Amino acid sequence: MPASPGGSRVGLFVTCLVDAMRPQIGFAAVALLEAAGFRVEVPRRQTCCGQPARNSGDREGARAVARRTIAAFEACDHVVVPSGSCAATLRIQYPELLADDPAWRERAEALAARTRELLSFLVDIAGYMPAGVQLAASATYHDSCSGLRELGIHAQPRKLLAAVAGLTMRPLEGADTCCGFGGTFCVKYSAISNAIVAEKARCVVASGADLLLGGDLGCLLNMAGKLHREGAPVRVLHAAEILAGMGARPAIGEEG
Amino acid sequence: MTAREAIFGAIGAAGERAVADEAAIAAAAAGLLARCAPTRPAQGAGTAREIFLRRLRSPALGASVAAVGRAAEVPDAVRRHLAAAGLAPVVALQPHPALRALDWSGFDVRPAIAIDETAAVGWAHGGIAETGSLVFRSGPDSPTLFAFLPLHHIVVVPARRIRPWLEDYATLEAGEAWPRNLTLVTGPSGTTDIEGRLVRGAHGPAHLHVLVLDEGG
Amino acid sequence: MSAMAEPASFRARVAAAVADPRLAEAIARTTGTARRKRAAAVASWADFASARALGRDIKDHVIAHLGHYLALFERNARASGAEVHWARTAQEACDITVRICRAAGARRVTRAKSMLGEEIGLPHALREAGIERIETDLAEHIIQLAGERPSHIVWPALHKTREQVAELFRARHHDAARGADVAALVASARRELRAGFFAAEVGISGANFLIADSGAVCTVTNEGNAELTTTPPRVHIVTAGIEKLVPSTAHAMTLLRLLVRSATGAEVTQYTTFHCGPKRAGDPDGPEAFHIVLVDNGRTRMLAEGLREMLRCLRCGACLNHCVVFRTIGGHAYGGTYPGPMGAVLTPALDGLAANRDLPQACTLNGQCQEVCPVAIPLPKLLRGWRDRSWREGLEPATLRRSLALWRFCVLRPRLYRLAAGGAVRLVRMFARNGWIRRMPFAGGWTRDRDFPAPPARTFLEQYHRSSSARGERR
Numbered sequence: 001m002p003a004s005p006g007g008s009r010v011g012l013f014v015t016c017l018v019d020a021m022r023p024q025i026g027f028a029a030v031a032l033l034e035a036a037g038f039r040v041e042v043p044r045r046q047t048c049c050g051q052p053a054r055n056s057g058d059r060e061g062a063r064a065v066a067r068r069t070i071a072a073f074e075a076c077d078h079v080v081v082p083s084g085s086c087a088a089t090l091r092i093q094y095p096e097l098l099a100d101d102p103a104w105r106e107r108a109e110a111l112a113a114r115t116r117e118l119l120s121f122l123v124d125i126a127g128y129m130p131a132g133v134q135l136a137a138s139a140t141y142h143d144s145c146s147g148l149r150e151l152g153i154h155a156q157p158r159k160l161l162a163a164v165a166g167l168t169m170r171p172l173e174g175a176d177t178c179c180g181f182g183g184t185f186c187v188k189y190s191a192i193s194n195a196i197v198a199e200k201a202r203c204v205v206a207s208g209a210d211l212l213l214g215g216d217l218g219c220l221l222n223m224a225g226k227l228h229r230e231g232a233p234v235r236v237l238h239a240a241e242i243l244a245g246m247g248a249r250p251a252i253g254e255e256g
Numbered sequence: 257m258t259a260r261e262a263i264f265g266a267i268g269a270a271g272e273r274a275v276a277d278e279a280a281i282a283a284a285a286a287g288l289l290a291r292c293a294p295t296r297p298a299q300g301a302g303t304a305r306e307i308f309l310r311r312l313r314s315p316a317l318g319a320s321v322a323a324v325g326r327a328a329e330v331p332d333a334v335r336r337h338l339a340a341a342g343l344a345p346v347v348a349l350q351p352h353p354a355l356r357a358l359d360w361s362g363f364d365v366r367p368a369i370a371i372d373e374t375a376a377v378g379w380a381h382g383g384i385a386e387t388g389s390l391v392f393r394s395g396p397d398s399p400t401l402f403a404f405l406p407l408h409h410i411v412v413v414p415a416r417r418i419r420p421w422l423e424d425y426a427t428l429e430a431g432e433a434w435p436r437n438l439t440l441v442t443g444p445s446g447t448t449d450i451e452g453r454l455v456r457g458a459h460g461p462a463h464l465h466v467l468v469l470d471e472g473g
Numbered sequence: 474m475s476a477m478a479e480p481a482s483f484r485a486r487v488a489a490a491v492a493d494p495r496l497a498e499a500i501a502r503t504t505g506t507a508r509r510k511r512a513a514a515v516a517s518w519a520d521f522a523s524a525r526a527l528g529r530d531i532k533d534h535v536i537a538h539l540g541h542y543l544a545l546f547e548r549n550a551r552a553s554g555a556e557v558h559w560a561r562t563a564q565e566a567c568d569i570t571v572r573i574c575r576a577a578g579a580r581r582v583t584r585a586k587s588m589l590g591e592e593i594g595l596p597h598a599l600r601e602a603g604i605e606r607i608e609t610d611l612a613e614h615i616i617q618l619a620g621e622r623p624s625h626i627v628w629p630a631l632h633k634t635r636e637q638v639a640e641l642f643r644a645r646h647h648d649a650a651r652g653a654d655v656a657a658l659v660a661s662a663r664r665e666l667r668a669g670f671f672a673a674e675v676g677i678s679g680a681n682f683l684i685a686d687s688g689a690v691c692t693v694t695n696e697g698n699a700e701l702t703t704t705p706p707r708v709h710i711v712t713a714g715i716e717k718l719v720p721s722t723a724h725a726m727t728l729l730r731l732l733v734r735s736a737t738g739a740e741v742t743q744y745t746t747f748h749c750g751p752k753r754a755g756d757p758d759g760p761e762a763f764h765i766v767l768v769d770n771g772r773t774r775m776l777a778e779g780l781r782e783m784l785r786c787l788r789c790g791a792c793l794n795h796c797v798v799f800r801t802i803g804g805h806a807y808g809g810t811y812p813g814p815m816g817a818v819l820t821p822a823l824d825g826l827a828a829n830r831d832l833p834q835a836c837t838l839n840g841q842c843q844e845v846c847p848v849a850i851p852l853p854k855l856l857r858g859w860r861d862r863s864w865r866e867g868l869e870p871a872t873l874r875r876s877l878a879l880w881r882f883c884v885l886r887p888r889l890y891r892l893a894a895g896g897a898v899r900l901v902r903m904f905a906r907n908g909w910i911r912r913m914p915f916a917g918g919w920t921r922d923r924d925f926p927a928p929p930a931r932t933f934l935e936q937y938h939r940s941s942s943a944r945g946e947r948r
Contacts, residue, residue: 023933047884057864145839182837187918194922225923253926260559266773276541285720295524399757426722440745449612452503455659460697
């Protein structure tokens with residue numbers, strides 16, 4: 001059921017990785033949300049969703065960060081996140097972390113209910129389809145695990161990408177298999193992570209696609225970094241960049 | 257404190273009531289079982305007998321099957337099967353009265369089953385269409401080892417004893433008690449222990465031939 | 474007796490595993506087949522999702538009434554002529570088993586693969602007692618000959634290629650196969666083990682299900698070794714975890730459908746046997762005595778400590794086959810009896826968190842284990858629970874605690890965060906050449922195997938708010 005966007009305010013939770021490593025994804029998200037008819041706000045008080053603490057077992061640290069994020073986005077009608085794993089943190093982890101905090105439980109649940117990952121928001125809530133976007137290339141898609149399994153995102157990015165003229169999608173063997181990123185896992189257990197991403201890189205190369213697309217920058221950095229180290233000429237971008245017509249701009253690691 | 261008391265004590269400490277409401281638990285268990293039927297895998301069309309035959313013929317099961325009209329035809333069916341496998345008519349015979357009553361002339365019937373017996377003829381208590389399984393209830397006329405020692409196991413199963421589902425031999429019939437062993441045999445023995453590759457005849461029979469006996473309904 | 478001494482630390486075991494191309498090949502061969510076959514089996518089961526929910530509910534029902542079902546099982550097993558024993562710990566379980574073997578005058582026992590037997594260290598206990606042990610499951614036989622530990626709960630010899638098995642059999646079998654043809658290797662083991670089944674005084678098995686309303690013990694095998702292990706000897710001993718209970722045989726069938734499809738992709742195991750008591754009057758074969766050793770070994774503690782859902786586990790191995798970490802490092806690297814995601818939850822519970830703190834951490838939380846679990850165990854949630862506890866108990870390294878404290882200081886102060894992020898990107902950018910960073914201080918974990926893209930000159934928040942304040946917006 002498409003939302004009636006008129007006047008509806010979307011708060012963009014940029015995520016710390018997009019903020020620091022690839023601002024273009026943030027600008028692509030703003031452009032797509034505005035094209036879908038929403039008023040986009042980027043609250044200045046936002047920082048990181050707290051995954052580093054949550055996944056390291058530091059519940060107190062994660063709770064403190066969660067309260068900050070909740071407060072920062074409380075005025076928005078929707079909260080949209082260009083990352084499955086950060087969106088899942090807001091949607092699933094925050095209510096769990098604050099379940100026994102009477103002052104914050106309901107606020108956490110309310111934020112969770114208003115939060116969506118960007119690509120699934122565009123399809124499921126906004127009913128948006130890109131128009132007039134062209135890119136003559138072949139691409140393959142990696143389903144990042146949090147988005148796929150915690151939020152059920154699979155069809156939405158493919159549906160959106162199918163509307164890009166000239167873009168051919170190629171199947172990726174093991175598209176639903178983890179790329180080995182796992183946040184701090186990739187540096188804490190780099191030998192394991194490397195073996196996993198090496199296998200992923202082999203599958204990406206075997207797909208024969210020019211582009212590797214996905215919806216989570218962490219995974220994309222991991223795969224791009226491995227592909228580049230191995231000299232594979234696959235260009236890696238966030239799907240939102242393609243949908244916003246930025247597919248011809250420099251990909252991850254390419255100089256502008 | 258005995259180990260038993262310690263274990264029950266720890267379970268109680270974890271929140272379970274010391275005195276169980278047995279009727280409520282039994283009702284809950286029955287309620288779970290009632291949910292089973294709608295979730296079972298589809299069997300496709302046909303009677304239980306037809307589905308059973310289809311399952312047994314599926315390559316994944318690795319067995320072979322033939323229909324026999326009358327019990328008296330069983331020895332000939334066994335002879336034909338052995339001949340086709342290049343084997344002499346030498347068999348160990350399960351001590352089942354229905355098998356013993358047949359005319360085995362022309363066969364060398366072994367007095368007992370050997371640990372490396374080549375061929376044995378058995379009589380199953382029933383069959384399960386869902387999985388193509390044979391049901392054996394151990395007892396004086398059905399030693400457990402009969403289904404495990406021979407290289408070639410040829411088993412008669414009365415068609416009227418073929419039931420649709422695994423649950424159908426999971427409850428006792430009137431006058432029955434649990435045997436020492438209730439065994440479901442589904443195809444010949446196999447192993448995937450080396451590189452996940454399926455090889456038949458690991459310890460039990462390498463070949464299973466089923467004779468579905470239609471006599472008696 | 475271990476043929477190869479295993480490194481003491483998780484990291485060293487991981488390093489050894491990832492450096493072994495034969496191991497990678499062996500794991501890929503078996504788990505690849507298992508994943509394909511499971512996927513096909515699940516795809517052809519229209520209402521798999523409801524069946525899975527039912528399986529979960531059956532196990533939860535039993536765990537909620539564990540005391541009731543244990544008492545019921547005990548009563549019915551005794552009525553069938555079985556002797557029921559209780560063991561709080563692994564040591565007690567081994568002591569009871571060895572005592573029964575000695576009372577039976579056993580010099581030799583056959584054993585059908587049981588993960589509980591591995592968990593309680595039964596092979597070691599039998600050796601200490603001077604009792605010869607013949608492993609009858611093909612994979613356990615391979616492991617025994619090699620003097621190793623199982624590396625998978627369904628395929629204990631998964632880490633061995635057929636070439637390695639062939640080499641082992643050539644050295645140890647009396648009439649070994651030539652070459653590395655899998656069928657010939659299986660035939661060689663059949664010949665080697667045949668006489669052993671009839672040479673033991675005691676046969677030992679585990680249990681896939683304990684049937685409360687009949688007192689029977691269910692074993693499932695594809696080889697037929699369980700029945701050959703438990704029928705000829707005078708005594709049959711079952712060692713089973715107390716969580717294996719189900720209300721009735723029919724409930725077991727419902728779980729069996731899930732178990733077998735998840736493990737091997739088959740509809741049912743070749744041999745499914747319900748063992749109920751000793752040989753009856755008039756039975757031509759079967760043991761004269763039937764002992765069931767019910768083992769707690771940490772299970773009641775798991776009930777009390779938030780690991781109740783783990784007691785649903787059917788030991789199908791699907792979570793191992795689908796885990797990218799298990800597929801990379803194999804089972805031995807985990808260091809415990811149970812590897813993979815289920816092992817990463819169980820091993821800290823059985824052997825202590827301090828010695829196993831890496832296991833819940835060495836996971837990407839990708840959730841595939843939970844997705845394929847036939848009883849929907851929330852493995853990522855349970856692994857997070859161990860991480861929380863590890864943090865609480867101060868088991869995480871000081872460097873990590875310090876860097877997270879610094880991170881937290883910044884992210885709770887948005888202005889400082891924006892300054893720090895802007896400074897960091899410009900600092901890191903200085904290490905880049907042609908858009909990429911090949912190496913950088915303190916970033917070896919990433920740059921040893923991967924390049925790192927150059928960050929932008931300005932963060933998104935810097936760029937966005939500069940442009941929005943230029944447009945006169947302010948918030």
